[in-house]
Amino acid sequence: MHYSPIPRSPAPLFSPAIDHLRQQLSRLTSGGLIGGSALKLGLPEIEQALPWHGLARGALHEMTGDRSAITGFLAALLGQNPRCGEVLWVTPASSLHASGLAEFGLDHRRLTIVSARRADDRLWSIEEGLSELGYGAVVAEIDSINLAETHRLQSAAKQGGGIGFLMRRDSQPSAALTRWHINWANSDGYRPCWRLRLERCQGGETRLAWNVAWDDAALSFHLVPR
Structure with a gap:
């Protein structure tokens, strides 16, 4: 199978006024983009920093950083949101197992x-999973992807109404609504803990960071001191 990127269009001229209008338009139209819903983290401090009060559905989001940390965090996030529906996880290797993800609350039946x-x-x-197959969430491990391809995946997510997560190693321009950098953080030895840094957010603030721990008994996140 061959994935053909769409042709690149000329870069638009940059203007601070135009950029401000784009951000305002994003805030006003985000409800139409995701049908007024968002994937919740259960952490008001983080959700209030996002224009959609959570992670926008019908959209693409990106994660960089430590692969094992990202895997654990996404498994916990999707595990605590069963109403998100079925999850498609696309990986280059055969080392990912449902039993490992289940330790973070992601039921293998989903x-x-x-x-x-x-x-x-x-x-x-990931494009088929988002646009045609109707998965509630699609996670894909991608080393590198260009801007035109992320536009294509963003359109697929908008069409299907699900939420897409790209685990990527590069930091090239992207059409994704948010980009996060995720690593393991110091924990008490009983609960996994992550360091989340919001590096890019369409229509919102950036360079915000939090330490988040996972309570596997309650299937919920908790903020912890840095």
């Missing part, structure tokens, strides 16, 4: 894992 070594196949899988 989960489909696709292993695809070729990046084009993974991109095709």
Whole structure:
């Protein structure tokens, strides 16, 4: 299978006034984009920093940082949101197992894992999962992706109404609504803890950071001191 990127269009001229209007328009139209819903973290301090009061559905979001930390965090996030529906997880290796994700609360009965070594196949899988197959959430491990391809995936998420997560290693321009940097943080030895840094947010603030711990008994996140 071959994933054909759409042609690049000329970059628009930048103007502070135009950029401000774009941000205002994003705030006004975000409800139409996601149908007034968002994937909740259960942490008001973080949700209030996002224009959608959570992670926008019908949209693409990106995670960079430590792969194992991102995997654990997304499993916990999707595990505490069962109403999100079925989850498609696209990975280049066969080392990802449903039992490991279940330790963070993600029920294996909601989960489909696709292993695809070729990046084009993974991109095709996430686009199909978001636009045609009706998954509530799609997670894909992608080393590198260009701007045109992220526009294509953002359109697929908007069409299907689900939420897409890209785990990427590069930091090139993207059409995703948010980009997060996630690493493990010091914990008390009993609960996994992550350091979340919001690096990019369409229509919102950036360079915000939080330490978040996971309570596997309550299936919920808690803020902890840095």
